[in-house]
Amino acid sequence: AGRSELHERDDADVGPEVRAVRIIRRYLEAARVPAPVVRRLRILAFDPSLATRLASASFNEITVQLRWEDLAPGPVGEYIEVVDVDPASGVFYYPVDLDHAHLLAQDGLAPSESNPQFHQQMVYAVAMTTIQNFERALGRKALWADRRVTTADGGQAEQFVRRLRIYPHALRDRNAYYSPAKKALLFGYFPVASKDEDNTPGTVVFTALSHDIVAHETTHALLDGVHPRFNEPTNPDVHAFHEAFADIVALFQHFTYPTVLESQIRRTRGDLDSENLLGQLAQQFGRATGRGMALRDALGGKDPATGRWKPRTPDPQALDATLGPHARGAILVAAVFRAFVLIYRARTADLFRIATQGTGKLPDGEIHPDLTARLAQEAARCADRVLQMCIRAIDYCPPVDITFGGFLRGVITADIDFSPEEKESFRVVFIESFREWGIYPRGISSMGVDALAWPSGEESMKEMMADGSMEHMPDELRAQLGRFVLDASRNWNLESDRFKVWQDLDRVRALLWKWLREGDSLGRDYARLFGLVIDEAAAAPTVARGKDGPAVEIHAVRPAMRRTASGMISTDLVIEITQRRDGYNPRRRAGANAPSPTSATVPARRSSSIPRPARSAASSARRARSTTTPSSTACGASCSARAAARTTPSTAAGR
Helix, strand or coil: CHHHHHHHHHHCCCCHHHHHHHHHHHHHHCCCCCCCCEEEEEEECCCHHHHHCCCCHHHHEEEEEEECCCCECECECCCEEECCEECCCCEECCCECCCCHHHHHCCCCCCCCCCHHHHHHHHHHHHHHHHHHHHHHHCCCCCCCCEEEECCCCCEEEECCCCEEEEEEEECCCCEEEECCCCEEEEEEEECCCCCCCCCCCCEEEHHHCHHHHHHHHHHHHHHHHCHHHHCCCCCHHHHHHHHHHHHHHHHHHHHCHHHHHHHHHHHCCCCCCCCHHHEECHHHHHHCCCCCCCEECCEEECCCCCCEEECCCCCCCHHHCCCHHHHHHHHHHHHHHHHHHHHHHHHHHHHHHHHCCCCCCCCCCCCHHHHHHHHHHHHHHHHHHHHHHHHHHHHCCCCCCCHHHHHHHHHHHHHHHCCCCCCCHHHHHHHHHHHCCCCCCCCCCCCHHHHCCCEHHHHHHHHHHCCCCCCCHHHHHHHHHHHHHHHHCCCCCCCCHHHHHHHHHHHHHHHHHHHHHCCHHHHHHHHHCCCCCCHHHCCCCECEECCEECCEEEEEEEEEEECCCCCEEEEEEEEEEEEEECCCCCCCCCCCCCCCCCCCCCCCCEEECCCCCCCCCCCCCCCEEEECCCCCCCEEEEEEEEEEEECCCCCCCC
16 A cells, blocks of 8 residues: 555656556566576586596586575675675676576586686575575574674763675785674685595685585574674684584585485485495595695594505593694584484485395495385485584574583574474484594583583573562463564564564563563563572672673574474574673682672583573463583673573463
């Protein structure tokens, strides 16, 4: 109606001829061809080095499907802005126009090392593929980390970042990285100096043409958008987790390309434990920098004694002796990839029994094409589930001081929410693989599924009701928090404008902070349930203070709309709350606003809760989960609280 009124007002100001043309155009508008659903673009599945090898040339060029969006030359879209300036050469390369009719007709430019426009197409396509995987797992639009700016009065404010900038030729160096300050991916290029069977002197390696490097760096940016404090190395696992998580996403994206997957199944005869491209990252970069093999390999590596590839066996002591971020992160990658291999073996055991007639030994020669196709299907399903488990888990991790063990708990808890009826396979193999690699959470008494899942808020509520520290019944608390869920998700869906979502969630974050800090007794009950201290009189000297007493930060409010394994649509609201605990210093006076420079480093541990749905239908509105985040900083500890409130069709009434 508003649109019609606008047209009528416009038509009143023009002559009859112009008005007639406008009317015709409006009626013809409905008959126009609708926009495509997807855009098809050609990319390299690995990197240019495999295109010049007979064994891999046939599957290295693939075509990916991306959600359709109108693009400006660059390309520049909703999420990505490619800026192809080459400072080392003093050149600005002409931007590719992927909406040009000729390029639309042929799925974009053909792969080429010498064409800068294909480099632009490559980084855009791989980055968007990675973004789509994240959005499917997390059930929401991806948002980049906010940019902090100085206001006119000297304060700090957060600024929305609509697009991540990508520079395909940013530096002449053997490097590529994500810059949190610039909100940009910067890719380098360098000449090859060595001469061997893998390298030709004088040729140039472009990191922007490596699928794995682009996916890896894009994942760094996406993870920074969810957990910006994962850049603060409060323990050895933090930076290692960033590297490992980026590798995991890049590796498992290989399995989403059918031609690549089938080629490796065929070459390995279905044995994904053996050396194959699916478990390797950045082949060309690794060989060009003198490693003689891929940059990283989740399955094994070159044996120094024999010079041949050797499978990597789990070592429960390896983590204790490894501190470097990349080397330490490789252990987490190996644990996750082993979990995938274990479940793949279990899911394909019947196929091998049929193919071998029960002997367990395949006949010599190539395996049957039908068996190749079936094994590839199972491998793709298993890999997709593992990738989704890992991505969903970041919503179940504390916003600070991440550890590998904490990530395992996030994986288990997230998968219980996704498929509560499932009693075996995926969760069990994750626990088995992580235990074999010596990865376990701190302070647990068992490695069982129930023990690793974050404890529910129902348990915390019962304990607090028993000791009289809560003023309201659990049902009252659930109903009250429900208004924040409805308020945050009422105008939000997967098609919403990202800036409007950011604005709305920032508003809800402010309302929640005010409710917890200054609201009614229901708000104070939830603050206590989250493990927060908000009353000045009850706050210990170690609790960080702000202008109005104990400081509390609503770190993030994020909605999520996901389909569970049973097919139900669930809407979650993930709320992350942080409160700082300074190191204990007996000489510090109560109520001081700053820690003493001589403070000890005794970590303070506090519970923080994640309200989540109960198991019964009658009370499935919410239940809480608790995390503990110990300190590794020089002067104190951080306490994190996360909340995820879920609305399901069976429990939406009355909220």
